[in-house]
Every structure is written in structure tokens, then in C-alpha cells.
Amino acid sequence: MKLYRKMIMHLSIIMFICLLVSAPNEISSFNEIDKMSLSYYTVHDPIEVLNDTAFTLYGFDGAGTEENPYIIENYKIESFGFLSNGIYVTGTTAHFIIRNCYLLAEYIGINVHAVASNTAQIINNTCIGTTEMGGGIGVSSTTGCSIINNTCSNHACSIHTNEVDNIIIRGNLVSDCLYHGIGIRYTSSTDIIGNEISNCSMFGVAIVGGLSNFNYVYHNIFIDNGKVETYNIDNERFGEITSQAYDEGFSNTWYDEGSKTGNYYSDYSGRGDYLIDGPSESVDIYPQKIRATRSPYLFIMSIVTLIALTSIRVFKRYGSK
Secondary structure (H helix, E strand, O other): OHHHHHHHHHHHHHHHHHHHHHOOOHHHHHHHHHHHHHHHOEEEOOEEEOOHHHHHHHOOEOOOOOOOOEEEEOEEEEEOOOOOEEEEEEOOOOOEEEEOOEEEEOOEEEEEEOOOOOOEEEEOOEEEEOOOOOEEEEEEOOEEEEEEOOEEEOOOEEEEEEEEEEEEEEOOEEEOOOOEEEEEEEEEOOEEEOOEEEOOOOOOEEEEOOOOEOOEEEOOEEEOOOOOOEEEEOOOEEEEOOOOEEEOOEOOEOOEOOOOEOOEEOOOOOOOOEEOEOOOOOEEOOOEEOOOOOOHHHHHHHHHHHHHHHHHHHHHHHOOO
16 A cells, blocks of 8 residues: 555656646746847837938938848837827838837838838738727838738737738738738739738738739638628628638639648638638638647646556556555
8 A cells, every 4th residue: 555655646746747847837938028029129219211311311221222121120119199100111212121120009010101112021020009990010002012920919900901912911920900800902913821810800811892803812820700790891891700701802812722722710610612701702612620739738647647547557456466
């Protein structure tokens, strides 16, 4: 019996150690990362670039060429007030990159309007809204722009384009929007690839306007969007929400034919096509079901429990002999 009690005690200690090592400490780790990340930035007033000369006046690195673009980076900017912007760039011909910035904005975090073709890149920024108004990143009246690996949350629409074409929207993390996560309006030939969009009241991705054509939407992850029962597009078009995406353009493709995969949907049953809401009657013919992943903590605990039960059975069978 002493050996039996020792075995139980040792197994209990092992299980307790596994608890300490494996169980996530969400509060402390989040606070630590948040403090580290915010201390990384340089506090800066809102930035307004109205011409190429302004890049130099602000003292940004770079020369404005394709090989050596101006760099706006590592700033923490707070912007408050109706129609305010954290970073606003318009009327420029120089090449520039906005990257690694933290924007806390009442209206729009990053706003790029009417800049020269293929000159703008918006990469790895964090845009947080304070009022669920406006957007995190807005691009309008522009051809050729990259919006890559940004994190946006708590806006009306986190990533928004208007009257643009040849845009790349890839690898962004979007969540908690009052309307749509990613909304493209009168936008064509745009790739929306590999983004994760979650917890938006209406649609994760919305393609708006009859002239929004030849866009590709695939390999995106849609999680728990469409929290309200009906959608409202411009107070003109209404309907029941039955999917996590919306399309009213034409010739838009919601899958990748090469890999035979479309998008991942938390509400997909695993059978058949995934119908996209909207008058276009678009279909994702290769939808993917999001599969739950097991926590490493639960896996370790399962193994320890199995070992414990097996050891006890062995002891009961042979321990007394």
C-alpha cells in the first residue's frame, strides 16, 4: 500500500507540473506583449502628406524611388475627431511604405487617396478604432497598392477600398467590425487572399457596386461573421444574412482553381458549395471547413492520465504478488 500511495503522489506531482508548464497564462502574457510592443513605437502626431515634398519635410528615410521608397515606420499615433486620420497621404508620385505603425483612431487609421499608380505599400501596421466609426485602412482613387499583414479591429469597416483596381489585400487579421471586415467598393482586379476575418456584424468580405469585377477571394478564414439577421448596403439594398460574405459585382471568383480550394468558413457544414449572399449569386465551389485544433495542454493531460490509469491497473494486478 505504501508503494501504491507513493505512485499516486508522484503521478499527481507530474500532472501538476504539466499544468504549470502547459496551461496558458493569457492575462500575464497579453499584458507583457502589449507593454513590449507599445514601448517599441515612437509617439508621433498625426501625419498628413499632401505632396512629395512633405516626405522630406517630415524627415522620413528614403528617396521616393521604387528601389528606395520613403519609409513611414515605427510610430504610435493617436487621432481623435470626426473625419480625422492617423496617417493621410494624397497627391503624391513618390514611392512610399507605411509599416510597423500603431494607429489608435476615432475615424481612420491609415488613409491613402489619389496617389500615383503602384507607389503605395501598407504593411504590418496595427489599427484600432475607438468608436466603431470609419475604418482602419482606406485606399481610394488609386491603382496598384499592397495592404499586407496588418491587424485591424473595432471599426465600421476595417479595410476599405473605393474606386481602385489591382490591389493586393493579403495576410491581414481583421476583427470586431460594426459592418464589414473587408469592404471593396467599385474595385476591380483585386486579390483578397489569406486574410482572417472574425466577429463582424455583417459580412467578413463585402464586394459592393456593379463595377466591382474580376476580383479573386480565396484562402481566407471567416469566423463567426454575420451576427445580425439582415444586411444593409448603403441604405438601399437589404436582405437576410445567410453567409459570411457578400457580392454584387460580376465575374468575381471565390476560390483558387489551381489548388482546388476556396475559403474557410466557421459555418460551413462540410458538404456542397458555399453560397455567397448578394445579387451576383456567387458560389465558392471549393469551401473548406474549419477544423478545431486540440490544445497541447489537453493532449499532455490526456497522456498523463492514460499513464496513470495504466500504472494503477498494473500495480493492482501485480503489486500484491
